[in-house]
Amino acid sequence: MESLKERLLKYYSWDEEEFAANTREPSFSSFPDLSGDEEAEKARGRILSAAKRKEKVLLYGDYDTDGIMGTSILHAALRRIGIDAAYFIPSRYVDGYGLNQSNAERIAKAGYSLVLLVDNGVGCRLEIGFLKGKGVDVIVIDHHSIVGEPPSCCAFLHPLTLGIGKGGFNISAGLLSFFFSRLILGVDDPYLLCLGAVSTLSDMMPLTGINREAVRLALKILEKDPYPELALLCSGPKIDEKALQMEAIPAINALGRMEEGHLTRRAVAYFSLRDPSKRLPLSSWMKEINQRRKEMTKQAVASLPITPGASGICVKSSLKEGLNGLLANRLMKLHRVPVAVFSPSYAEEGVLVGSLRSEEGFSVLDCFSALSPYLLRCGGHERAGGLSLKEGDFPSFQKSFLSYCKEHPFSEEEDPGIPLRLTECTEESYSLLRQFAPFGQGHEEPVFVLSNLDVDSFQYSKDGKYLLTPLGYGVKMVSFSLGKKDFLLKSRTSLYARFRRNEYKGKQILEIRVSSSSRNG
Incomplete structure (x- = not known):
C-alpha cells in the first residue's frame, strides 16, 4: 500500500508541488490589493470625505453570519478613521432580505448622506435609485449573483468586478469587507481577518485559493491568540475550523433565524466594539438562543410525517x-x-x-x-x-x-474512503492530515476505511451500546452509532471513520470516530 501521504495526495488530486503550495506558511501578502482599483478607490475616497466632513453614515447589513461579520469588520474599520457609523441588521421577519423601500425612506428621513450595503445590494436597484434621488450616496459591498447590470451607485464592490471572482470562484461578503478594510486602514488587522474567515466558512465558500489562505491564516492567528469573541462561542481549548463550523457559526446564525425583532444587531456590537464587560452576557445570550433553536429543530424532525x-x-x-x-x-x-x-x-x-x-x-x-x-x-x-x-x-x-x-435523483456516487491501517491510527497520521486542512466546501474532510478487522478484538462501553476500543498510545476507536449488537453476526468487518481530537478531563485525546460499518463485512 502507498504511504498515507501518497493516498491523501491522490484523494485531493494534488501533486507534491501543489502540496507545497497549499501548505506553505499563510501570509497577508497573498491577498488581493484593492489599491488602484477604480471602484474600490472611489469607495475609499467617499468614506474619507465622509470622515472629514463628519457626515452621518449607516452600515446596512444582513441577518446571517456573513452579513454580521461584514458589518462588524467595516464598523470597526470606520471607527478607526473617525466615523462612528450607525448600523442596521434587518429582521428576517419584519424587513426581509436586503434594503427595502420602507427602510430606504426611513434612511432618507433620518438624514444619512452615505450608506454602505453589506452582503446585500446587488438586487436593490430601485431602492438605491430612490436614495440617490434624495441625495444619499450608496456603496454596495456584495457577493451575490449579478443579474443584468449592477445597480447605479456611488461605488460597487463585488468579487467579479474586482477581478477576484473569475471562473465562478466566489468569496464571502465578510472576506470582501476585510479586503476593503485593508484599503481603508492601510494595515492588516489580524482580528478583522478572523471575522472574514468565519464568514467564509459560514457562507460555505469553496475552500480553495484565497478563501483557503484566509481560513488557514486565521486559524494560525487563533492558535496563538484565541480572541475571546470567538473563544466564548466555542467549547474546546482550541479553535479550529470544526469548532467554528459546529459551534460559533450556528450560534451567530441562530440570532437571525430565531429573533423576530432587531436584537440581532447586538452581535455587531459584540464583534466590533469588543467591550470586555459585555462579552460574557452577549455570548451566553447567543448560545442560549442557539440551544433553543436546536431543541425546536430536533422536535420538528421527530414529528413531521x-x-x-x-x-x-x-x-x-x-x-x-x-x-x-x-x-x-x-x-x-x-x-x-x-x-x-x-x-x-x-x-x-x-x-x-x-x-x-x-x-x-x-x-x-x-x-x-x-x-x-x-x-x-x-x-x-x-x-x-x-x-x-x-x-x-x-x-x-x-x-x-x-x-x-x-x-432527478441524487448522483449515486459515494466516497469510497481512504484505506487506513490500524497501525496508522496515530498522532503522526493526524498531524499529516491537518496539513491538508482546513476542511469545508469543495475540500471535504476525508473518510477513512479500516478493512477486514477482527470483531473479537473490539471493546465496548459497559452497557454494550458504544464501540470503545483502545488502539494504543492513548488513541481510541469510538462509535456512538455502533455497539456490540451490530457485530454479533460478524467475525470480520470494515469500518468507516474520521480522525477526531477530543478533550476529556482536561486532556487532549485522539479518537478514530467510526460512523458506519460495511454492509457485508
Missing part, C-alpha cells in the same frame, strides 16, 4: 420560517433525497415561505425554473434556495415537486 422511500420530501412545518433551511438540511441528510420545507410567512398572510436543500445531481435553480408557475419569489444556489408560494397552491406544488424529484 415522512413517507419512507419517497423520491423527495415536501412538508409544511409549524416552525419559524427562519428554521426551514436547517430542518430541510437535516431531513435531506437523514433520508438522502431533495427536501422542501415550508412554514407560514410572518409578514404575508396566506403565503408559505420555504427552503429547498439538495445534493449532487439535483439542481435547486433548475427545479425553481421548472416549477416557476407556482412561485411568488425564489433565489439561491445549486444546492440550496429559498422560495415562497400561495398557501392554496401548496398541494399542486407538492405533487409537481415530488414528480420532479423522481426524475
